[in-house]
Amino acid sequence: MRKVAIVDDEPDITTVLKRGLEQNGFSVDAFNDPQVALNSFQPDHYDLMIIDIRMPKLNGFDLYREVRKKDANVKVCFLTAFEIYYEEFRKMFPTIDVKAFVRKPVSIAALVKQINTTIESP
DSSP states (O other): OOEEEEEOSOHHHHHHHHHHHHHTTOEEEEESOHHHHHHHOOTTOOSEEEEESOOSSSOHHHHHHHHHHHOTTOEEEEEESSOOOHHHHHHHOTTOOOOEEEESSOOHHHHHHHHHHHHHOO
16 A cells, blocks of 8 residues: 655645545545654655645745655655746756646546656656
């Protein structure tokens, strides 16, 4: 069973995504506080983390950097309510090795497809 962590400061989002992913066979931990997610993070525990970009206290990019210090291999998918243009993102954050971005709102079917594609990519 694939293990996924969802980090989003909106409880309604994490609840819906957690329930939908669990119905599709994933084991899911949901966090509404990025600092709690970081403090709870264990290397080699998750196959993928879904991280909201805009959160108070610790934004998604900073959380990603801190998680990578603990586990250089964890796959990450950024979740955002805002349009992100990949090339602009690469210019701003050239060292972040993330190829997966999901725009809210997202269907569970589309999210499951993105998760599987991201986990299976080299």
